[in-house]
Amino acid sequence: MIKVPWKHAFYVGGFLAALCGVLGLVIAxxxxxxxxxxxxxxxxxxxxxxxxxxGDNAEFSEAVEVKDDAYASIGKYWxxxxxxxxxxxxxxxxxxxxxxxxxxxxxxxxxxxxxxxVVLENTESYAATLExxxxxxxxxxxxxxxxxxxxxxxxxxxxxxxxxxxxxxQNHYKGGDAK
Amino acid sequence: MSKSNHKESFLAPIWKQxxxxxxxxxxxPALAVTKTLEAAFGMGLLFTFVLVCSNVLISALRKIxxxxxxxxxxxVVIATFVTLVKMLAEAFLPELYSTLGVFVxxxxxxxxxxxxxxxxxxxxxxxxxxxxxxxxxxxxxxxICMIALIREVLGSGMLTFGGxxxxxxxxxxxxKIRLFMLKGPxxxxxxxxxxSPAGGFLxxxxxxxxxxxxxxxxxxxxKVDARLxxxxxxxxxxxxxxxxSKEVAK
Numbered sequence: 001m002i003k004v005p006w007k008h009a010f011y012v013g014g015f016l017a018a019l020c021g022v023l024g025l026v027i028a029x030x031x032x033x034x035x036x037x038x039x040x041x042x043x044x045x046x047x048x049x050x051x052x053x054x055g056d057n058a059e060f061s062e063a064v065e066v067k068d069d070a071y072a073s074i075g076k077y078w079x080x081x082x083x084x085x086x087x088x089x090x091x092x093x094x095x096x097x098x099x100x101x102x103x104x105x106x107x108x109x110x111x112x113x114x115x116x117x118v119v120l121e122n123t124e125s126y127a128a129t130l131e132x133x134x135x136x137x138x139x140x141x142x143x144x145x146x147x148x149x150x151x152x153x154x155x156x157x158x159x160x161x162x163x164x165x166x167x168x169x170q171n172h173y174k175g176g177d178a179k
Numbered sequence: 180m181s182k183s184n185h186k187e188s189f190l191a192p193i194w195k196q197x198x199x200x201x202x203x204x205x206x207x208p209a210l211a212v213t214k215t216l217e218a219a220f221g222m223g224l225l226f227t228f229v230l231v232c233s234n235v236l237i238s239a240l241r242k243i244x245x246x247x248x249x250x251x252x253x254x255v256v257i258a259t260f261v262t263l264v265k266m267l268a269e270a271f272l273p274e275l276y277s278t279l280g281v282f283v284x285x286x287x288x289x290x291x292x293x294x295x296x297x298x299x300x301x302x303x304x305x306x307x308x309x310x311x312x313x314x315x316x317x318x319x320x321x322x323i324c325m326i327a328l329i330r331e332v333l334g335s336g337m338l339t340f341g342g343x344x345x346x347x348x349x350x351x352x353x354x355k356i357r358l359f360m361l362k363g364p365x366x367x368x369x370x371x372x373x374x375s376p377a378g379g380f381l382x383x384x385x386x387x388x389x390x391x392x393x394x395x396x397x398x399x400x401x402k403v404d405a406r407l408x409x410x411x412x413x414x415x416x417x418x419x420x421x422x423x424s425k426e427v428a429k
Binding site for chain 2: 008011012015016019020023026027030031033034037038041045100121122123124125127128
């Protein structure tokens with residue numbers, strides 16, 4: 001019969017539990033210390049991003065949450081007015097694939113044509129390639145419609161995800177559920 | 180442990196046993212985050228923080244960590260400090276955090292951090308482990324900064340500061356600081372190839388070759404000097420023997 005070294009097993013288990021407990025507390029402390037600053041950074045980045053999509057003259061409505069499974073990538077949107085006239089919307093969209101997460105602010109004009117985008121987050125393992133081959137090309141294009149579908153650009157997975165996010169924003173506006 | 184050993188723990192990893200150039204460890208971030216000097220320096224800072232903290236804690240706990248769960252314990256400790264450094268970077272250096280992206284999280288599986296925990300911190304005292312962590316951190320930071328410097332200058336023709344550490348741009352009135360080197364009015368000698376991953380491999384290969392050549396040259400010089408000294412000693416001994424035998428003959 002195998003003799004189980006109970007004393008040693010309890011020691012190993014106890015050590016691991018204590019180590020994880022203490023290190024868990026360290027992480028919790030770090031979270032407490034940084035949580036508010038991270039949230040404030042995100043809000044600031046979002047506000048700066050909105051200005052980059054439609055310029056400094058634009059006024060933005062309160063954010064409207066989108067809770068529709070058909071548009072799962074969309075978190076919320078802002079209606080944009082310039083001198084009192086609605087000119088479009090900015091959608092906050094996010095997508096995740098096996099390489100990481102991309103969050104974008106997507107501008108859609110009132111005539112449903114695509115506007116500028118701003119990258120809020122890009123944690124793809126080939127983030128730079130995705131930006132260079134797809135997102136920057138989109139940003140610099142005069143006619144966004146002509147480049148949005150060009151996903152076979154050297155960063156196909158990320159570009160396909162971004163295309164779906166941009167199209168979801170466009171389709172949501174076309175759907176007109178907030179009009 | 181003696182003072183000279185403390186000194187050795189600190190100095191050896193900076194050049195003689197550089198984790199990147201000599202041990203060829205941590206190659207993945209060395210290629211991925213060396214597109215700009217600022218990003219490489221930022222990575223070096225975060226790496227040093229994780230390495231020092233994990234080395235110190237593992238060294239302090241080395242006598243009570245059970246043998247069976249040694250590696251899992253190290254990974255838990257390293258993962259904690261990586262999580263901490265990730266949160267701190269996201270809060271206080273958000274541009275650096277977004278530039279480095281997934282490579283901050285990947286520090287958990289960085290072979291230098293785990294390697295130093297296993298090979299050094301688990302066998303040595305806290306002070307030595309601290310010095311080893313700082314030395315390896317500095318060594319790795321210098322190595323990736325050297326690669327980044329070459330890549331950024333050749334790839335973009337200039338050095339840019341303030342994109343990742345935005346306080347530098349704030350100090351410059353909101354404008355990034357640009358030092359034009361291979362680029363200027365009317366000429367552009369930059370080669371964007373060096374900004375690409377292939378360019379990273381090439382630069383790393385060339386730097387490794389130069390480091391190996393310098394090291395070999397030093398070693399060869401030592402060998403040649405030793406051989407010459409031995410030859411001289413032999414000749415002197417022979418002359419002495421000849422003189423003695425002459426005197427005896429007289």
